[in-house]
Amino acid sequence: MACKKKLLIYAHYYVPDTASTGQILKELAEGMLDTFDITVICVVPSYLGTIEDKYKTQKYYEEEINGVKVLRVRVPEFSKANKMSRIKNILGYFFGAMTATFKVGKQDYVLSVSQPPILGGLLGVWGKWVKKAKYIYQIQDFNPEQVMAVGYSKNKMIIKAMMFFDKFSCKHSDLVIIVGRDLVETLENRFPNGKAPKSTLINNWIDETEIYPLPQNHDKVLAFKKKYGLEGKFVIMYSGNIGLYYDLENLLKVIEKFKPGTRTADGREVIFAFVGAGSVLDKLVLYAKDHHMDNVVFIPYQPKEDLIYSLNAGDVHWCVNAKGIKGVSCPSKYYGLAAAGKPVLGVLEEGSEVRYLIEDTKGGFCSEPGDYDHVERHIRWFIEHAGSEEVVEMGQRGHKYLMEHLTRDKSVSKYAKEILGC
Known part of the structure; x- marks a missing residue:
């Protein structure tokens, strides 16, 4: 040999x-x-x-x-x-x-x-x-x-x-x-x-044998939700590096428009979860505290073996980049979101790789970075359509494409x- x-x-x-x-x-x-x-x-x-x-x-x-x-x-x-x-x-x-x-x-x-x-x-x-x-x-x-x-x-x-x-x-x-x-x-x-x-x-x-869709009543998904106060909630989640390249401080100001107690069409309270760590985390925590944003929770990095449970705990996931990142960086977090079969709230420039993937598969909605009114409208759409087949099928389409090509x-x-x- x-x-x-x-x-x-x-x-x-x-x-x-x-x-x-x-x-x-x-x-x-x-x-x-x-x-x-x-x-x-x-x-x-x-x-x-x-x-x-x-x-x-x-x-x-x-x-x-x-x-x-x-x-x-x-x-x-x-x-x-x-x-x-x-x-x-x-x-x-x-x-x-x-x-x-x-x-x-x-x-x-x-x-x-x-x-x-x-x-x-x-x-x-x-x-x-x-x-x-x-x-x-x-x-x-x-x-x-x-x-x-x-x-x-x-x-x-x-x-x-x-x-x-x-x-x-x-x-x-x-x-x-x-x-x-x-x-x-x-x-x-x-x-x-x-x-x-x-x-x-x-x-x-993504390694599709490590991240894949789980039922919402899976024991470990439920345990994750219980640990961080997400039980029975509609969870809009950001998972990954909480750093410079994602415009998260301005997105938090958009989230502020959705007051604690906001409920979805199917009656669930809306929670925004940030999972991870990074250079702007402390700023986000301080802003949320100062502005009494009790519907925002911050969750530590999850070990890789537990990522499947945290990703499945989100109903909708953010995939974001700051303006100017098109052609510069490709957010690899998207592949995990698609593997978990979740619809995506993209804040990505037109013509960027992951925006192509989201739009080609109709796996979510995308806004231009900086277009905060558009971001707000997409959040409202998911809140108004929570629990619908439309939302479920978005995630399924992204997952199907990933299994065939990525x-x-x-x-x-x-x-x-x-x-x-x-």
């Missing part, structure tokens, strides 16, 4: 961290073990900022997870609200991963992700040079376009340098893998006159084929 080719993956986060890219890379790596001998270089578990004591004594930690070799880099703890501590943490990973590259032996292919911004791509170039390997750059988010879209930095020199380095990473790749139709346009706009590097579109996915096996087999062919 021929020896399998060796593939090195640079992943800022990897399981058990709850970052969506870390989860996707776990499923990708484990799904390609029949084709490749895979090593992942990532940080010690630290997505929420804290690090267990067992990961504080060495520079590197080796382990194996379900057949994937994992080399972890120790990094400093950080606070998501403190920009400088985050930068130190990210640089700790970047330089640690560069050194770790010398520890993993010969590699035939190197795959890196666009996280952390700019540095993820540069790590891939580094791995290509050190290992004399083919380099595949998977772009989940384009930067500095994302930084510019949300105003995270307005320093023109920094933005110009970021663009130079990320274009450098693209140019030195043997293949760029992009996760949305609108992101393809962004790559082509970076390199006009047909000079864009070789690229291919492969959608993100399963893990379909996307992972495309990755293996494209990597071997680059």
